[in-house]
Each structure stands twice: as structure tokens, then as C-alpha cells.
Amino acid sequence: MYAGGTDTTSTTLEWTMAELIRNPRTMKTLQNEVREVVKNKVEVDEDDLEKMLYLKAVTNESLRLHPPIPLLVPRELTQDTKVLGYDIISGTRVLMNAWAIARDSLLWEKPEQFYQERFLETNIDYKGLYFELIPFGAGRRGCPGVTFATTVYELALAKLVLNFNFELPNGAKIEQLDVSESSGLTMHKKFPLLVVVSPHTC
Numbered sequence: 564m565y566a567g568g569t570d571t572t573s574t575t576l577e578w579t580m581a582e583l584i585r586n587p588r589t590m591k592t593l594q595n596e597v598r599e600v601v602k603n604k605v606e607v608d609e610d611d612l613e614k615m616l617y618l619k620a621v622t623n624e625s626l627r628l629h630p631p632i633p634l635l636v637p638r639e640l641t642q643d644t645k646v647l648g649y650d651i652i653s654g655t656r657v658l659m660n661a662w663a664i665a666r667d668s669l670l671w672e673k674p675e676q677f678y679q680e681r682f683l684e685t686n687i688d689y690k691g692l693y694f695e696l697i698p699f700g701a702g703r704r705g706c707p708g709v710t711f712a713t714t715v716y717e718l719a720l721a722k723l724v725l726n727f728n729f730e731l732p733n734g735a736k737i738e739q740l741d742v743s744e745s746s747g748l749t750m751h752k753k754f755p756l757l758v759v760v761s762p763h764t765c
């Protein structure tokens with residue numbers, strides 16, 4: 564639980580901040596939504612999150628482009644089965660490439676683009692019912708931490724964009740932001756995100 568539950572959530576948040584900085588229009592729209600919902604309150608709470616539909620779209624799009632566990636968790640077949648005409652025998656170890664599925668151009672329009680609006684026009688989400696998007700896996704052995712993880716992540720994201728503005732250090736341009744991926748069980752940014760943070764004043 565500690566391994567699966569800490570690195571994954573913080574990695575997702577780092578990728579999201581990188582994408583928001585690369586897409587200033589998205590950052591601005593998200594900040595406007597969060598600031599409008601929270602208004603004069605000091606804290607964001609879970610009830611507020613339900614009113615933030617744009618933030619939910621950003622969550623889905625971040626998990627689509629940057630699933631923190633790209634190959635999910637290895638599983639072993641307990642019985643013979645057939646997939647797309649291929650016989651797979653019991654005992655075979657199976658890896659699900661959730662990263663590739665979420666970037667498949669047969670399933671997604673402009674799959675390489677961070678375009679959260681796509682989730683405002685569809686019911687698809689990350690909860691395991693739509694196999695085009697399975698960052699938490701699916702079925703009985705899917706991630707049991709999905710609700711906890713997304714709530715913690717969304718609260719942190721909402722608080723960050725509510726209270727702060729962000730820019731790259733030393734006047735760097737957004738095109739210079741490196742979004743290479745590292746290899747490993749969890750997929751981090753190859754180079755940590757460095758940003759200059761300034762408090763938001765009304």
C-alpha cells in the first residue's frame with residue numbers, strides 16, 4: 564500500500580503541473596474554475612471538487628497521457644483463454660500496456676496532445692469500466708486506492724492552482740520544458756519539474 568499509494572499520486576501531480584505549464588490556456592481556465600467555485604473560502608474541500616468539471620477533465624487527461632504505472636502490475640492467467648484469436652495458456656504472465664492503449668490513435672483523436680476538453684464530451688473515465696483508459700487497472704484486482712488517490716490528487720491540485728501562479732525559472736520558454744519519461748515500474752519525469760511559484764492575490 565505504501566509503495567503503490569505514495570509515488571503514484573505525487574508522480575501524477577508532477578506530470579499534471581508540467582502539462583499545465585506547457586498549456587497556459589488550460590492552466591488559466593482551471594484556475595478560473597477553481598477560484599470561482601472556492602470564492603472567498605480559505606480551504607478547498609471534497610464537496611467543492613464535485614463542482615469542478617474542468618478539473619475532473621484535467622485529471623482524466625493527465626492519467627491518460629501519463630499513467631504512473633504504465634504496464635500495470637504483472638498478472639498470471641489461472642485458466643486457458645483466447646484473446647483476439649490467440650490461445651493463451653494457463654500460467655502465462657501477462658503485462659497490460661495501459662500507456663500504449665491510452666495513446667492508440669484508433670481509440671483517441673490526436674492522442675499525443677494534452678487536450679482535456681475531450682473528457683467534457685464523453686463518459687469515459689479512469690475508473691476501470693472503459694478499457695481505453697485503465698491507469699488503475701480494472702476488475703477484481705484493479706487498484707483499491709483509486710478513490711483515495713484521485714481525491715488526494717485533486718485536492719492538492721486545486722489548492723495549488725487556487726493559491727499560486729507558476730512560471731518556468733530564468734524566463735525559460737514553455738517549449739524548453741523537457742517532458743521526457745524515465746523508465747521503471749513507475750514512470751517519472753526524467754528531469755524533475757522546476758517552477759517559480761508566486762502567491763495569487765485577488
Ligand code: HEM
Pocket residue numbers: 564567568569571572575630631632635636637638698699700701703704705706707708709711712713
Ligand atoms: C494515481 C495513483 C494510483 C495509481 C495510478 C494506481 C495504479 C494501480 C494499478 C495499475 C494497480 C494494478 C491493477 C491491476 O493489475 O489491474 C494497482 C494496485 C494496487 N494499488 Fe494502486 N494506484 C494508485 C494509488 C494507490 C493508493 C493511494 C493506494 C492505497 C492507499 C493503492 C493501493 C493499491 C494496492 C493495495 C494494489 C494491489 C491490489 C491487488 O493486487 O489486489 N494505490 N494500483
